Amino acid sequence: MRVVHVIDHLGAGGAQRLVADLAPRQKQRGHIVTVVCLRHPTQTGRVLETAGVPVHYLRLGRTDPRQTIDLPALLHKESPDIVHTHLTLSCLLGRIAAVMVGVEAVVVHDHEADAEIFITPAPLLALKRLIEPYLPPRGVRYIVISHSALAYACQVRHLPESNLFLVPNGVDIAYLERGRVSSKAAREQIGLPVDVPLIGYAGRIAPEKGIDLLLEALSRLSGVHAAIAGHGPLANEMQAYARKLGVAERAHFLGHLDDIRPLLWACDVYVQPSRREAFGLAAAEASALGLPVVASRIGGLRDVVLDKVTGMLFQPDNVDELASSLEILVENVEYARMLGSAGQHYVCQYFTIDEVLDRIDKVYRNILR
Structure with missing residues (x-):
């Protein structure tokens, strides 16, 4: 054709x-x-x-x-x-x-x-x-x-x-796995701390993506860091907001990455706190690499993440629920690993x-x- x-x-x-x-x-x-x-x-x-x-x-x-x-x-x-x-x-x-x-x-x-x-x-x-x-x-x-x-x-x-x-x-699973390195090596590659719990996000920094919710949740989690990759109209505003919340040293704004694989390899948990999301490809890619995903209960994210099976869903704009979900996965490594493994199997089967x-x-x- x-x-x-x-x-x-x-x-x-x-x-x-x-x-x-x-x-x-x-x-x-x-x-x-x-x-x-x-x-x-x-x-x-x-x-x-x-x-x-x-x-x-x-x-x-x-x-x-x-x-x-x-x-x-x-x-x-x-x-x-x-x-x-x-x-x-x-x-x-x-x-x-x-x-x-x-x-x-x-x-x-x-x-x-x-x-x-x-x-x-x-x-x-x-x-x-x-x-x-x-x-x-x-x-x-x-x-x-x-x-x-x-x-x-x-x-x-x-x-x-x-x-x-x-x-x-x-999801191009072969590409995501190609050249994969350890979490420690990936963190060193993109300049992230190697010995802390790390939450990842990749996408536009825009109002509908809910980066403010991620930063507010981060302010409630002791010792946890977040790596945020992407550009957008709120990039400067969100960095200022991180300083206001007192999490600037734990919120790492990486800018645009031509290749987001090192970010995904580096993280312990992936988060998609969107207020609006048609699908959520980055969340599916994170699942394909075995990461547990925390995402808003909206749009296509409800197809990508099965609540308490491959990750955890929270109500949009509910910072309490977002922070609680992230805390559970950061503190319970075995549970997080189980969800990540189920997510990897699910994405490899359907996406x-x-x-x-x-x-x-x-x-x-x-x-x-």
């Missing part, structure tokens, strides 16, 4: 990670795969190109009207069997462009689930919900990444169940990248029928 992936940008994020994992493997399976990025080149794009996947960059801003001309022209040139779209703008423009050039098979990959209520102006959201189930082309299929997103798509967006497919994000590839191939075959 000739497949063109269309994505808003190739910066940091779960959607971008999926495309970077998916496209080269689809090529290995014999598909002819191209990626179209609406924005400018990034490191993820260069990784794709190194893997032999052509990447076309429109190099245009989010509101630039030339997107509606350049994207159809590219699709016409590539003549794909399937247009596979990712993220909000690409899902709209990619669908329009496919109709313009006569491509009937479009896969709309919803990486954001109910986050549309936060990122879409109310009048546009109402219009979208009203007309989306009836928009062309006839061959459209929707991929959602969690059970909560599936329920939202059916009950709120009123999309036809026959066109909906649940495909979680995939591998090969399993995701198989499911997406089934969606492609369904749509082409």
Whole structure:
């Protein structure tokens, strides 16, 4: 099959990670795969190109009207069997462009689930919900990444169940394990203390990610340290908040890491304190490496973490519950190890990248029928 992936940008994020994992493997399976990025080149794009996947960059801003001309022209040139779209703008423009050039098979990959209520102006959201189930082309299929997103798509967006497919994000377990070193060596590699209980987090430092909750919980845990990897609009504010709470010496802000594996190898517990989370790929990756995960009871995290089986879930914004869960795992090493082992088995059974590839191939075959 000739497949063109269309994505808003190739910066940091779960959607971008999926495309970077998916496209080269689809090529290995014999598909002819191209990626179209609406924005400018990034490191993820260069990784794709190194893997032999052509990447076309429109190099245009989010509101630039030339997107509606350049994207159809590219699709016409590539003549794909399937247009596979990712993220909000690409899902709209990619669908329009496919109709313009006569491509009937479009896969709309919803990486954001109910986050549309936060990122879409109310009048546009109402219009979208009203007309989306009836928009062309006839061959459209929707991929959602969690059970909560599936329920939202059916009950709120009123999309036809026959066109909906649940495909979680995939974890590249072989990559996560490649070159693995001991926790002590990993801590030394990224400049973390080697003889303390360590909680890890990797992701954006933004309001919806709940880093403030992590810092407040940390202030209640004696002797425990936290390693926080990532950039975001609240990076400086959260470092200031750590100083205010008196945990600056125990909260290690690492900035952006091109490779988060040393962080995961270094940690005793992984935490995802999000207020909003479509899936939680970093939590799944931590589980794949045998770490117990503490996460908010929201969105796709409820698929990734089975409460008191592979980790512990807490109510969003409940600092008391978060701190208590972290304290239990830090103090009870055997219990933490048991949860981590169960999580590793669970992720390896249901969330591998090969399993995701198989499911997406089934969606492609369904749509082409």
